[in-house]
Amino acid sequence: MRRTQLFVKTRRETPGDEPSLNAQLLIKAGYVHKELAGVYSYLPMGKAVIDNISKVIREEMDSIGGNEVLMSTLQNKELWQASGRWDDRVVDSWFKTKLTNGTELGIGFSHEEPLTNALKHFINSYKDLPVYPYQIQTKFRNELRAKSGLMRGREFLMKDLYSYSRSAAEHEAFYEKVSEAYLKIYNRLGLGAITYKTFASGGVFSEFSHEFQTLSHVGEDTVFVDEDKKFAVNKEVYNDETLVKLGLDKSKLVEQKAVEVGNIFSLGSKYSDALGLYFVDEEGEKQSIIMGCYGIGVSRIMGLLAEHFADKDGLVWPQNIAPFEVYLAKLGLDPSVIGEADTVYNRLTERGISVVYDDRDIRAGEMFADADLMGMPYRIVVSQKTLGTGNLELKKRGEQAAQSVSLDNLVEIILNARKY
RNA sequence: CGGGGUGUAGCGCAGUUGGCUAGCGCACCGCGUUUGGGACGCGGGGGUCGAAGGUUCGAGUCCUUUCACCCCGACCA
Numbered sequence: 001m002r003r004t005q006l007f008v009k010t011r012r013e014t015p016g017d018e019p020s021l022n023a024q025l026l027i028k029a030g031y032v033h034k035e036l037a038g039v040y041s042y043l044p045m046g047k048a049v050i051d052n053i054s055k056v057i058r059e060e061m062d063s064i065g066g067n068e069v070l071m072s073t074l075q076n077k078e079l080w081q082a083s084g085r086w087d088d089r090v091v092d093s094w095f096k097t098k099l100t101n102g103t104e105l106g107i108g109f110s111h112e113e114p115l116t117n118a119l120k121h122f123i124n125s126y127k128d129l130p131v132y133p134y135q136i137q138t139k140f141r142n143e144l145r146a147k148s149g150l151m152r153g154r155e156f157l158m159k160d161l162y163s164y165s166r167s168a169a170e171h172e173a174f175y176e177k178v179s180e181a182y183l184k185i186y187n188r189l190g191l192g193a194i195t196y197k198t199f200a201s202g203g204v205f206s207e208f209s210h211e212f213q214t215l216s217h218v219g220e221d222t223v224f225v226d227e228d229k230k231f232a233v234n235k236e237v238y239n240d241e242t243l244v245k246l247g248l249d250k251s252k253l254v255e256q257k258a259v260e261v262g263n264i265f266s267l268g269s270k271y272s273d274a275l276g277l278y279f280v281d282e283e284g285e286k287q288s289i290i291m292g293c294y295g296i297g298v299s300r301i302m303g304l305l306a307e308h309f310a311d312k313d314g315l316v317w318p319q320n321i322a323p324f325e326v327y328l329a330k331l332g333l334d335p336s337v338i339g340e341a342d343t344v345y346n347r348l349t350e351r352g353i354s355v356v357y358d359d360r361d362i363r364a365g366e367m368f369a370d371a372d373l374m375g376m377p378y379r380i381v382v383s384q385k386t387l388g389t390g391n392l393e394l395k396k397r398g399e400q401a402a403q404s405v406s407l408d409n410l411v412e413i414i415l416n417a418r419k420y
Numbered sequence: 421c422g423g424g425g426u427g428u429a430g431c432g433c434a435g436u437u438g439g440c441u442a443g444c445g446c447a448c449c450g451c452g453u454u455u456g457g458g459a460c461g462c463g464g465g466g467g468u469c470g471a472a473g474g475u476u477c478g479a480g481u482c483c484u485u486u487c488a489c490c491c492c493g494a495c496c497a
Contacts, residue, residue: 012431012446012458017489037489091497110497144421144495152496220496265497293497331456365457372457383456393456 001044001326003358008043010370020218022303023149025315031323038146038154040299045374048323049302050157054136056320057159057189057296060181064174066134066161071114075106075136079113083274093141107140112267112293115162116275126166126281129289130174134161136298148218150192151259151304157298164272164289166279171290175266178294182212182262188419189301190309190318195261196232198223199246202265204288208237212262212296218307221260224253232258237344259304260297315375316398319417324356326414327371331364331383341382344392344407351411372397378414 008030018024018034022166026032031046042050058068074097080086086106088094108114115133121195139158145152161178165171179197186195190216198211213223213232219360222235226248233242243250269288272278278286310315319325326348330341340360345357354375358367364383372378381393381402394410395402405413 009447010458011431016432017426043423059451086496093496112497145493147491174458329456333455363455363459365455365459367458368456370466381456385456 001356003356003360006044006356008045009375012273018149020147020149020151020303020307021310022151022218022307025310025373026150026303026306029315029375031041031315032150036154038143038152040153040155045323046302049305049317049321050180050298051307052108052321052323053189053298053301054157054159057185057298060099060185060188061132061134061159061161063129064132064181066132066178069115069135070137071111071118072110073108073140075108075114077104077106079117079275080106081250082276083113083271085113089339093143095140095142096304105345108137109139109141110293111135111137111160112162112271112291116164116271116277116291119164120275120277123164123277123279123289126279128285128365129165129279130165130170132161132163132174134159134294145385148220148303149152150306151300152220156300159296159298161294163292163294164277165291166281166289168290171266171292173275175292177266178264178292179210181262182294182296185296186214186261188320189305190321191261191301191304196223196225196230196258198232198234198258199237199242200234200263201237206266206268209265210261211260211264213258214261214304214308215256216259216304216308217257219257219259221258222257223256225256226252227254236262259300261301261304262294262296264294265292266295309375311398313369314373317375317377319377320419322354322376323374324354324376326353326355326378326380327374327376328355328357328382329364329367329371330357331360331367331381333361334384336387337382337384340387344380347407348411348414351415353411377417382409 010030011028014024015027018027026046027034030043031049033041033043035041065331077086085091094110097105097107099105123131136157136159138155140155143152143154146152163171163174165174183197185278186192194215196213198213200209202208210376211234213221223232224235224238225232233246234250269290272289272291277289279289281287305321306315309318328341328345330337345355375397377397379395379397386393391404391406392410393402396407
């Protein structure tokens with residue numbers, strides 16, 4: 001994309017009402033627009049980052065048998081009354097609204113009830129199970145206090161997967177598969193080394209659950225990490241009895257701040273029974289369905305990545321997450337420079353490399369500052385100087401030195417650097 | 421929801437014990453000079469000072485109410 005066709009503009013100054021680094025950087029660099037406290041809109045590059053994160057998640061969900069769906073945001077009150085979750089005393093983060101005729105509606109904060117209800121049209125026999133629907137969709141939660149930029153919003157993007165299994169054993173096996181898929185996702189997002197599967201409280205319907213916690217000084221959670229076992233325990237459930245049960249050595253645990261980037265729950269048959277979703281087994285007997293739910297905060301991860309991969313000059317995206325792999329800077333208005341930059345832009349684009357081409361008539365310093373702030377992994381410069389060498393100038397974001405390389409080499413370097 | 425802070429141009433801010441035409445920087449428009457790390461000069465446009473009400477000859481400034489944003493806490497299936 002040409003910079004002259006990209007409507008966003010970077011800012012020099014930090015927004016005064018955003019103390020969190022992730023929101024500061026993403027607003028300054030033109031990735032998001034703040035609508036309200038805890039409510040952000042995604043501008044073109046922010047949308048691209050969301051899509052790139054979603055792509056990783058989607059591929060891993062599909063690989064374990066996920067079926068992607070997109071559920072409605074407006075919710076039927078009766079379904080939630082069936083499970084006992086309509087009452088504000090049970091779920092205090094509801095947003096609710098009304099039809100003009102007075103009928104109350106909910107605005108979805110999760111989707112166990114409507115999804116389970118919809119599946120009643122398709123699940124009858126043991127032959128129809130197991131199934132694993134998931135979606136990447138906007139969730140609404142009326143948090144008392146939004147904070148930490150994109151990391152804790154009232155409206156946010158979440159991947160939610162639900163499993164419907166025929167038995168506890170079948171459920172447990174899938175729960176483990178999801179856990180492994182989650183670790184792959186965090187690896188591919190560049191967070192693998194600092195993300196830990198974490199023992200946590202189970203909420204209402206099960207004794208325990210597992211969270212995935214990424215170590216970060218901006219985290220709201222406290223966990224105790226066993227580095228060797230790559231496992232952690234949330235402070236909420238940290239006690240001697242739990243440590244014994246988990247086989248952890250208290251002396252090896254280190255207390256750390258962390259961001260919850262995922263959570264997996266066993267739900268038993270609470271929702272399937274409440275909504276009347278059953279199956280008939282081989283003997284013709286009606287049986288309960290065992291459910292699980294598995295969440296990943298997509299927009300929260302975007303905030304975390306922005307916060308984690310940054311330096312004093314701005315964002316530093318991993319190559320598979322960056323909205324563009326290349327920031328192509330054309331210096332000056334000399335026709336031969338413009339011609340060469342156009343050629344480079346076309347060649348890279350033809351090879352499937354995503355490029356933002358800064359074709360504006362501005363000074364070099366301003367372009368470089370923008371390139372750094374926006375955080376694309378590669379910066380390529382075309383100028384009178386590079387024309388003289390016959391090569392192009394390539395600089396990786398985060399490194400000081402630039403190198404002089406041919407267009408063909410440059411394409412190879414960028415394509416070979418793709419890890420996933 | 422308790423406590424604290426802040427609302428002045430798109431953004432960041434200043435505005436004295438109430439005083440005359442509400443300022444500065446960035447951004448934006450025009451002209452010129454510049455041109456490899458956010459250039460400079462000259463000229464210009466943009467404001468119901470968060471909102472409502474009140475006190476006063478006079479309110480950005482004082483009072484009341486209210487809304488929003490930020491922080492701490494509580495909360496976070």
